[in-house]
Amino acid sequence: MTLWPGGPWLGGTSLETTNHWLSPLQVPALGLHVGGPAMLASQKDFNNAVSQVKLLKEDPGNEVKLKLYALYKQATEGPCNVPKPGMLGFINKTKWDAWNALGSLSKEAARQNYVDLVSRLSASSESPSPEAPAADRKQPESDSLVVTSEDGITTIRLNRPAKKNALTTQMYRDIIAALQAASKDESAITVLTGSGDYYCSGNDLTNFTHLPAGGLEEMARSAAALLRDFVNCFIDFPKPLVAVVNGPAVGISVTILGLFDVVYATDRASFHTPFSHLGQSPEGCSSYTFPKIMGSSKAAEMLLFGKKLTAQEACAQGLVTEVFPDGTFQKEVWARLKAYSKLPPNAMRISKQIIRNREKEKLHAVNAEESSVLRERWQSDECMNAIASFLSRKVKL
Numbered sequence: 001m002t003l004w005p006g007g008p009w010l011g012g013t014s015l016e017t018t019n020h021w022l023s024p025l026q027v028p029a030l031g032l033h034v035g036g037p038a039m040l041a042s043q044k045d046f047n048n049a050v051s052q053v054k055l056l057k058e059d060p061g062n063e064v065k066l067k068l069y070a071l072y073k074q075a076t077e078g079p080c081n082v083p084k085p086g087m088l089g090f091i092n093k094t095k096w097d098a099w100n101a102l103g104s105l106s107k108e109a110a111r112q113n114y115v116d117l118v119s120r121l122s123a124s125s126e127s128p129s130p131e132a133p134a135a136d137r138k139q140p141e142s143d144s145l146v147v148t149s150e151d152g153i154t155t156i157r158l159n160r161p162a163k164k165n166a167l168t169t170q171m172y173r174d175i176i177a178a179l180q181a182a183s184k185d186e187s188a189i190t191v192l193t194g195s196g197d198y199y200c201s202g203n204d205l206t207n208f209t210h211l212p213a214g215g216l217e218e219m220a221r222s223a224a225a226l227l228r229d230f231v232n233c234f235i236d237f238p239k240p241l242v243a244v245v246n247g248p249a250v251g252i253s254v255t256i257l258g259l260f261d262v263v264y265a266t267d268r269a270s271f272h273t274p275f276s277h278l279g280q281s282p283e284g285c286s287s288y289t290f291p292k293i294m295g296s297s298k299a300a301e302m303l304l305f306g307k308k309l310t311a312q313e314a315c316a317q318g319l320v321t322e323v324f325p326d327g328t329f330q331k332e333v334w335a336r337l338k339a340y341s342k343l344p345p346n347a348m349r350i351s352k353q354i355i356r357n358r359e360k361e362k363l364h365a366v367n368a369e370e371s372s373v374l375r376e377r378w379q380s381d382e383c384m385n386a387i388a389s390f391l392s393r394k395v396k397l
């Protein structure tokens with residue numbers, strides 16, 4: 001059975017509009033133009049903006065695409081005039097909600113807002129990416145990632161606690177940018193951690209509901225390319241990289257731990273890689289690093305059977321460096337990291353190079369292979385059905 005063309009996925013419904021897809025979002029954040037007609041864009045400006053969207057060099061992310069979708073519908077059809085989709089059509093419901101949230105905004109004002117938004121997107125996709133020092137650091141596109149630098153430590157914090165810090169497409173991109181900036185900034189150490197009770201629940205499974213114009217094959221291709229770039233940044237990261245695992249970790253947030261230099265975990269953390277349950281296969285170089293770290297049979301139990309490890313078990317297997325009582329976790333770990341960050345940074349970089357460099361070529365090859373296998377997996381019925389089950393709330397890990 002193939003779920004993509006129907007059911008909860010985008011495509012093949014009356015709400016579909018080419019190039020305007022979705023993601024949950026609060027449209028009031030739009031800052032909509034409701035001003036007088038003298039300022040408003042012409043139909044020609046609007047048509048140009050519609051063409052311009054297709055030429056954007058960078059994917060603007062799902063939230064922006066949803067804004068574009070809603071404004072496009074409002075500009076071309078006026079206020080939302082179709083029945084609200086049922087609960088199962090959650091993607092169409094999200095789109096419907098965004099359109100409906102525009103209320104009675106006039107077609108002309110929607111047209112203007114669309115043109116303004118496209119013009120901002122075009123400007124930002126054309127500006128060169130700054131190689132900024134820490135103080136001028138380009139902030140992530142989304143609030144779901146917070147990057148700070150203090151006491152010689154750059155901290156990249158996953159900040160989506162209501163969704164257990166699940167990684168959206170934009171967050172992958174923002175983490176790539178944050179790692180690239182951190183590799184050049186003044187800090188000695190870089191830390192990845194999470195906000196709230198979870199470290200990270202892995203890939204946001206709704207990432208796979210955003211079918212682009214090229215369909216499932218194109219979605220799998222672009223997801224594999226993003227995954228490969230994302231993991232490459234961890235392989236190549238030149239400074240000490242520390243994971244401060246503040247709670248349970250799932251999926252890709254676990255697999256990439258093999259590419260960190262040090263992993264500190266609260267005793268509340270757990271480590272879960274349920275790839276078979278999801279019809280998927282390992283990534284983050286874990287098919288190579290896990291057997292090396294813990295031996296092939298322990299790795300197989302995690303990666304094939306999805307065995308969840310406690311923090312203590314993960315420490316005993318060598319995946320975690322040290323476990324701390326939850327009550328003192330933050331205090332103890334940050335005190336330790338502050339002390340380490342005072343060590344000579346060049347010595348730490350060079351030592352890391354010696355430890356890691358001879359493995360790099362191998363890790364890049366493993367990453368390429370894992371990404372390409374996943375590209376196929378994401379198009380399989382096993383995977384689609386597993387994701388659909390989670391999204392329809394039938395299954396939780």
Ligand SMILES: CCCCCCCCCCC/C=C/C(=O)SCCNC(=O)CCNC(=O)[C@H](O)C(C)(C)COP(=O)(O)OP(=O)(O)OC[C@H]1O[C@@H](n2cnc3c(N)ncnc32)[C@H](O)[C@@H]1OP(=O)(O)O
Nearest residue numbers: 162163164166201202203204205207223227251252396397
């Ligand atoms: C086209 C481009 C696409 C690009 C994509 C890039 C691709 C790279 C992908 C690399 C491969 C990665 C693989 C993985 O990471 S596999 C692991 C995936 N993760 C999961 O399967 C976890 C799913 N979540 C759960 O099972 C439970 O939520 C969990 C056990 C984590 C927590 O349960 P709990 O009961 O404590 O909390 P809730 O379920 O109520 O969660 C709160 C809300 O958060 C939402 N949530 C949590 N995790 C995810 C997730 N991974 N994806 C989406 N949403 C998630 C959950 O639905 C709740 O939302 P609501 O409050 O709205 O109900």
